[in-house]
Amino acid sequence: xxxxxxxxxxxxxxxxxxxxxxxxxxxxxxxxxxxxxxxxxxxxxxxxxxxxxxxxxxxxxxxxxxxxxxxxxxxxxxxxxxxxxxxxxxxxxxxxxxxxxxxxxxxxxxxxxxxxxxxxxxxxxxxxxxxxxxxxxxxxxxxxxxxxxxxxxxxxxxxxxxxxxxxxxxxxxxxxxxxxxxxxxxxxxxxxxxxxxxxxxxxxxxxxxxxxxxxxxxxxxxxxxxxxxxxxxxxxxxxxxxxxxxxxxxxxxxxxxxxxxxxxxxxxxxxxxxxxxxxxxxxxxxxxxxxxxxxxxxxxxxxxxxxxxxxxxxxxxxxxxxxxxxxxxxxxxxxxxxxxxxxxxxxxxxxxxxxxxxxxxxxxxxxxxxxxxxxxxxxxxxxxxxxxxxxxxxxxxxxxxxxxxxxxxxxx
DNA sequence: TGTCCACTGGAAGGGAGGGCTT
DNA sequence: AAGCCCTCCCTTCCAGTGGACA
Numbered sequence: 537x538x539x540x541x542x543x544x545x546x547x548x549x550x551x552x553x554x555x556x557x558x559x560x561x562x563x564x565x566x567x568x569x570x571x572x573x574x575x576x577x578x579x580x581x582x583x584x585x586x587x588x589x590x591x592x593x594x595x596x597x598x599x600x601x602x603x604x605x606x607x608x609x610x611x612x613x614x615x616x617x618x619x620x621x622x623x624x625x626x627x628x629x630x631x632x633x634x635x636x637x638x639x640x641x642x643x644x645x646x647x648x649x650x651x652x653x654x655x656x657x658x659x660x661x662x663x664x665x666x667x668x669x670x671x672x673x674x675x676x677x678x679x680x681x682x683x684x685x686x687x688x689x690x691x692x693x694x695x696x697x698x699x700x701x702x703x704x705x706x707x708x709x710x711x712x713x714x715x716x717x718x719x720x721x722x723x724x725x726x727x728x729x730x731x732x733x734x735x736x737x738x739x740x741x742x743x744x745x746x747x748x749x750x751x752x753x754x755x756x757x758x759x760x761x762x763x764x765x766x767x768x769x770x771x772x773x774x775x776x777x778x779x780x781x782x783x784x785x786x787x788x789x790x791x792x793x794x795x796x797x798x799x800x801x802x803x804x805x806x807x808x809x810x811x812x813x814x815x816x817x818x819x820x821x822x823x824x825x826x827x828x829x830x831x832x833x834x835x836x837x838x839x840x841x842x843x844x845x846x847x848x849x850x851x852x853x854x855x856x857x858x859x860x861x862x863x864x865x866x867x868x869x870x871x872x873x874x875x876x877x878x879x880x881x882x883x884x885x886x887x888x889x890x891x892x893x894x895x896x897x898x899x900x901x902x903x904x905x906x907x908x909x910x911x912x913x914x915x916x917x918x919x920x921x922x923x924x925x926x927x928x929x930x931x932x933x934x935x936x937x938x939x940x941x942x943x944x945x946x947x948x
Numbered sequence: 949t950g951t952c953c954a955c956t957g958g959a960a961g962g963g964a965g966g967g968c969t970t
Numbered sequence: 971a972a973g974c975c976c977t978c979c980c981t982t983c984c985a986g987t988g989g990a991c992a
Contacts, residue, residue: 952989957984966976968975
C-alpha cells in the first residue's frame with residue numbers, strides 16, 4: 537500500500553472549524569433564551585460576594601434544557617469575580633448519577649478539599665459520619681463560601697434517601713469559619729415529595745424551573761454553535777430547522793439537537809460531500825437511536841436481559857400489550873431453558889420499572905376489572921436495532937436462550 | 949353496590965462482597 | 971483475625987387498588 541493509511545483522511549478539508557463546539561462539556565459564551573434563568577441564579581448567588589450565604593436552590597427541567605450549562609456559566613463568572621474581589625468562592629459539581637451514595641458524595645467533596653498531608657479517605661470502609669467530620673474540618677480550613685452543585689439530585693434521593701441532604705443543608709449550623717450553599721439540579725419536578733419536609737424546606741428555598749426549548753429556540757442555539765463550530769455555508773437550507781424539530785419532539789432536548797447536527801456533518805464528511813443536507817440528518821437520527829440503545833442493551837444485568845428477551849419473544853409472535861404475568865411466565869421458561877434460577881415476581885416487577893425508566897420498554901398500569909390490575913408492557917426499542925441479537929452478542933446465556941426460543945414459542 | 953382478580957409497590961430484612969480498624 | 975461499616979441484590983410479607991362484573 538502506498539503511503540500511510542491515515543493520510544487520505546487527514547488531508548481532507550474538514551467541514552468543522554471547531555468540533556469542541558458540539559461537545560456536551562462545551563461552555564458557550566452566550567446562552568440564548570436563558571436570560572431569565574441566568575438572572576435568577578445571579579440574583580441569589582451575588583450574596584456570596586457580599587459575604588452572606590446565598591439561599592439553597594433547586595433547578596428543575598427536562599434533560600437538555602440548559603440547567604447544567606447555565607449553572608456552570610454563572611458559577612464560572614462568580615468564581616472569577618470572587619477572586620477579583622478577594623472573596624474566595626469555591627464551587628463543586630457532583631453528578632449524582634455517577635456518585636450516587638451518601639458516603640461517596642461526602643467522600644468526593646472531602647477529597648476535593650484535601651491538601652498535602654491529609655489522610656486520604658478511602659472509597660469505602662469509614663463510617664459516613666466520620667467522613668462528614670473531615671469534610672466540615674476541611675471546609676472550615678479553606679474558609680469562604682462553598683457552593684455545592686448536586687446534578688441529577690433526584691437520582692441520589694431515589695437511591696440513598698434524604699439523609700445526606702439533611703446533613704448538607706445543616707452544614708451552616710456546624711461550620712465555624714466558612715459558609716455553604718447547595719444547588720440541586722433535577723430532571724424530576726416531583727422529587728421533593730420524596731424528601732422529609734424539613735429537608736425540602738431548607739433545600740428548596742428558591743426554585744427555578746427551566747422550560748423545555750421550543751423548536752425555534754433550538755434553531756437559535758444551533759445557529760449560534762454552527763457559527764463557531766462549522767465552516768461557512770456547509771449547511772443546506774432546512775438542516776438546522778430539521779435538527780431542531782426532531783429534538784423538539786424529544787422534549788426540547790438541546791443536547792440531542794447538537795448531537796444530531798454534529799453527526800449529520802460527520803455523515804456528509806464520510807461521504808466526502810461538502811454540504812450537509814436533510815438526508816444526512818435522517819441518517820444521523822437513526823445512528824443516534826442505535827448508539828443510545830446498543831450500549832444499554834449490552835450492559836444490562838442478566839435478569840434484565842432475560843426479561844427484555846421475553847418481551848421481545850412475545851412481540852415477535854405478534855403479541856402486544858402483554859401483562860406482567862405473561863412476561864413472568866415467558867421469563868421463567870427462558871430461565872428454565874438456560875438453567876438459571878428465576879427471580880421472584882416481585883423482583884421482576886421492579887426490573888420492569890427499571891427497564892421502563894431506561895426507555896427500553898413502555899409500561900403502563902391498567903386494570904381489567906375482574907381480570908385484575910397489571911401492567912401493559914411493550915418494548916420501546918427502535919426498529920433499527922435487533923435487541924435479541926445485540927444482547928446475544930454480549931451474553932452467551934442470552935444466545936443460548938435465543939437458540940431455545942422455539943421451545944418458548946410453542947407455549948405462546 | 950360490593951366483590952374479586954392480578955397484580956402493584958412499600959417495608960423490612962437477609963446475606964454476600966468489599967473495605968477499613970483494632 | 972475479628973469486628974465494623976456500607977452497598978447491592980434479592981426475598982418475603984402484605985396492604986392497597988382500578989374497574990368489570992354479578
